[in-house]
Amino acid sequence: MQMSVTDALVHIMVMTAVSDKDVTEREMDRFAALIGRWPIFEEFDIARLSEVASACVETINRAGLDALLNQIAETLEPRLQETAYAIAVEIATVDLTLNQEELRMLEMIRDAFSIDRLTTAAIETSARIRHRKL
Template sequence: MQLTPADALVHVMVITAVSDKDVNDHELDRFAALIGRWPVFETFDLARLPEVATSCVDTVNKAGLDALLGQIAETLEPRLQETAYALAVEIATVDLTLNQEELRMLEMIRDAFAIDRLTTAAIEASARIRHRKL
């Protein structure tokens, strides 16, 4: 199945959320907030989220994570690959901790996309700053 760019971005959020095997309420709330606020999702119907998430998990189960990342990379132009990485970081950092599985997933996403290291470092620093508490 050919992914739309919006579906590919949702797939990135899903694989990041499930990377630690524990999708929590904070991550689910962040999904809805990101889809509702980021302009890149203005044509995405939030009601499709369960269908797209299921499609993502099915693809990983059938073809594997590397195949899905390759499909996402082919679907997204480079500027949207940066957006996808920013979304992954948002989902991974929502609970203010990064475990080994989440760090590994971010590394795999970085490797699959055409994003330079300076850009990924800026995205990561920006997320840390946004999620900081007093």
Template sequence: MKLSPADALVYTMVIAAVSDKDVSDREVDRFAALISRWPVFANFDIGRLPQVASDCVDLVNKGGLDALLVMITDALEPRLQETAYALAVEVVTVDLTLNQEELRLLEMIRDAFAVDRLTTAAIETSARIRHRRL
């Protein structure tokens, strides 16, 4: 099955959200905000989100995370792999804490995608700054 780039980006957010086995309301709200605001989702029908998310979870359960990361990588050109990594970071940092499962997932995504360490560090720092609270 070949994913569309937009679906691959949503899949990346879904696997980021489920990495710690608990999808919070903040993470779900972040999905909607990202999809409605980021230009890369301009042609994505938000009404499809529940089905795309469900398809993603089914694929993880059937084929495993490694196989899904290959599908996502194949669907995204390198510049969109950077975008996908940024989306994953946005989702995992929304609750202001990162557990071992989330950190491991980000490492797996970094390894699967063509994103260099300097770029990933910049993305991670930017997300941390955006999510800070007083």
């Protein structure tokens, strides 16, 4: 069954959050903030977040991460793959540190979507600037 674009983007959020095995309260808050503010999620019913997140984890456990990334890549057109990468970076950087697992997840997403290094660097720099503190 083909997943919707918004479900694919939520899957990216969940995959990134669970990459280090510990979904923090800040990551959960960022899920809600992104869904509530980003225009791409206008049609997404936030009441479905738990259902979609559970489906993501179930798919990872059943089919594996690579299979899920391939399905998401097939669902998203190239410009939305860049959006998905930006979402992943937002989730990964919310706690102001990137561990090895999160870096590896971003690399896997970048490779699955074939996003060029200049674009990913711009997305990563933008996130770093947004999350800066004094």
